[in-house]
Structures are given as C-alpha cells and as structure tokens.
Amino acid sequence: MNLLNKPIHILGIGGIGAAVGWALSREGYSVVLVDNHPNKVIEGKKNGVTVVGIGTQAVPFVAFDDWIAPNEGFILLCTKTYNNPEVLARLPDDAFLVPIQNGFDAGLERRNHACEGIASFVSECLRDCSETRITRPGTLHIGARRSVTAREWDEITSLAKALGKAKLFPVELVKDIRPYKATKLMYNAAISPLAAVAGIDNGALLTDQLAKKLFFGMLRENYAILKHAHIELARIGPFHPDTVSLILRITALSKFMAMFFRPSLRGTYCSMAPDISAHCCRTEIEAYNGYLIQLAGDFPCPLNRAVLALFEQVTPEGLKPHRKYLQYLADSLPEDVLSD
Numbered sequence: 001m002n003l004l005n006k007p008i009h010i011l012g013i014g015g016i017g018a019a020v021g022w023a024l025s026r027e028g029y030s031v032v033l034v035d036n037h038p039n040k041v042i043e044g045k046k047n048g049v050t051v052v053g054i055g056t057q058a059v060p061f062v063a064f065d066d067w068i069a070p071n072e073g074f075i076l077l078c079t080k081t082y083n084n085p086e087v088l089a090r091l092p093d094d095a096f097l098v099p100i101q102n103g104f105d106a107g108l109e110r111r112n113h114a115c116e117g118i119a120s121f122v123s124e125c126l127r128d129c130s131e132t133r134i135t136r137p138g139t140l141h142i143g144a145r146r147s148v149t150a151r152e153w154d155e156i157t158s159l160a161k162a163l164g165k166a167k168l169f170p171v172e173l174v175k176d177i178r179p180y181k182a183t184k185l186m187y188n189a190a191i192s193p194l195a196a197v198a199g200i201d202n203g204a205l206l207t208d209q210l211a212k213k214l215f216f217g218m219l220r221e222n223y224a225i226l227k228h229a230h231i232e233l234a235r236i237g238p239f240h241p242d243t244v245s246l247i248l249r250i251t252a253l254s255k256f257m258a259m260f261f262r263p264s265l266r267g268t269y270c271s272m273a274p275d276i277s278a279h280c281c282r283t284e285i286e287a288y289n290g291y292l293i294q295l296a297g298d299f300p301c302p303l304n305r306a307v308l309a310l311f312e313q314v315t316p317e318g319l320k321p322h323r324k325y326l327q328y329l330a331d332s333l334p335e336d337v338l339s340d
Helices: 017-024 038-047 083-090 148-162 178-198 202-206 208-226 239-246 251-265 275-279 285-296 302-314 324-331
Strands: 005-013 028-033 049-051 055-057 062-063 072-078 098-099 115-119 121-123 131-136 140-144 171-176
Touching: 005 017, 017 028, 017 049, 017 055, 017 121, 017 131, 017 148, 017 285, 083 140, 083 285, 115 148, 115 178, 121 324, 131 140, 140 148, 148 171, 171 178, 178 208, 178 275, 178 302, 178 324, 202 208, 208 239, 208 285, 208 324, 275 324, 285 302, 302 324
Parallel strands: 005 028, 005 072, 028 062, 049 131, 072 098, 098 115, 140 171
Antiparallel strands: 049 055, 115 140, 121 131
16 A cells, blocks of 8 residues: 555544654655644644654644544544544444554454554643653554454555654564553553552652552552463563563562663653543543453452542542542552552
8 A cells, every 4th residue: 555645544633643643744644633622623733743852744633523534544543442432433344443542442342453553652742732742762563453464464564664764763563463452551551540540750650659569569460360361462661571570579679670660651641640630530441450350350350440449439529639549549458469
C-alpha cells in the first residue's frame, strides 16, 4: 500500500495521537486528526499540532461529531478505551483499524482487526491543547494481533515504516503484538491507578515508601495473574517481566531497581490522572485492573480488587486525588499481602 495516496485518520489527539500524527505529517502523509474536545479542535485548526521542543505541523483537525470514516486507508485509534463504543459504532467492518491504546476493552477485542500498536514512550497532551510533550523516551511496537494474510502483513509493515521515518520515537515491527500488550498492562495497571488516585508524580511510586510498597505489590500480583493465565509476555524496556518478577522477590535487588528506574519515571505523564482530576466519572480502570480481575478468575488478586473498589468509590463521588487513598488502600488489605 502506498500510504502517500491513502488517508490516515487518527482518532483521539492525546499524547500518543498527537505524537503519531505529527510524525506522519512530518513525512508528507495525508493525515486527519479527530477529537471530541471542541477547544482542542479549534486550537488545532488554528495552530496545527506541536511536539514541544521539536516543531509544529499544519494538520487538518476535525470534530468527532463531524467526522466521516474514510472508505480506504488507516484509522489509528488513540482514544481512551471508554470512548471505544461510540467510535466502533461508526466504523465499517472492513476498516483497517489500528488501536494504539492501553488496557483491554472487550468490545474492541471482539473485533477482527489485524494490527495494534503499543507505545512504551510517554507523551503528554493536555485536554484542550494541540501540543504534546514527550516525557519519557521509548518505542512504538507495531504488529499483528491474529493470523494475517500476506496483504495485511504488507500493510502493517508499510505503516510501521511510515511511523518510523520522522524518528520522533523508535518503531519496532513485531510478528505478534499480544505479548507486548500484556506486558504494558502489567506495568500500567500498577502505575496508573496508584499515581492517579494519590495525585502524585509517577516517580513518587519509587520514593514514597507506602507508594513503593503498593507499587511493587501490584507488579508482583499482575505478573502472577498473567502467568497463571498462561499469557505470553515480552520485554519492554531493559528487563523482561520474568526478570522484573525475580528482582521484586529479592529485597536488595528491588531497592536497586527502584534507584535504576526512578529517573525514568520522574516527571512522566499518568494518562489516568486527568480523568480523576477533571471528575469526569470515567476512567480506564476497568480496562486495566478490571480486565486482570476477570483474567484471574479464582486466582487470588486482592490488590487489584482493592484498587477497583477504591476507584468505584472515588470516581463517582468526584473526590479529589490525595495521598491518603494509598493508606486507605493499604488498610483494606490482609496483613500478609504487602509483606516482603
């Protein structure tokens, strides 16, 4: 497929959507950015999309209510998972859909799309702003999520090459995206809920003693759930999840790991935080921890259950993020759950 002659519509201009839109536009591809926040669309039409410290690209912006799905080309789905139903309802069955999201959405999983992307870089784009800031370097993995035809693989390959041309972030083409998606879930379902509900920087998960205890406990539990379910995991970052699990079982090594990862988490963006802060009553908690609980079945997962219960209380009531919720969480757990 010659992507220069095909439209690439990107739905959801948050950090990831803005970054991939900028990268594709930078290399001359026909990009349309679609969002449901009126102020973001107004600003995007006026100023284009910007990557802070790198530059601006003039890209067409369209309000989601006015958007019509193209008959050909790619549709990159970069929305929050809770926005998926209204998007999927407007897509033709044969649309070449490429989600680049975090978490697992049941409606999306039932779709027969060929390809997904998983981003390990972190990009922050404010709700009403059309500029993004890369707060942590990392890779965009692009790959198949099921058995694909030769033509589908050619299309996946062409998209990966197009995304990598601007060199805004490394792009890795992988045969099977599912192990990468599972590994990202293992990390996101530990980082995002704790940082968001406490209103703390991601880096504080490795400096605040209670936050670190809960964070490491969640990493251990998430890994155990995925292994119990016989889910294959892949390496994202310096260590494979098997190695991370081993490190977390050894106190001295876990302290070393905290020192090693602290600089990479400090100042990074937590995608769940704006939803808590804006009191929008919707978060991706079900796509993260809710999915892990379903996957666990009868397998013990007290931390994930406690986190989900806390969000079910905090979110509908519009309560402000506060560190005290970490203590509430710890107090709700059996004594042996957080033991070293």
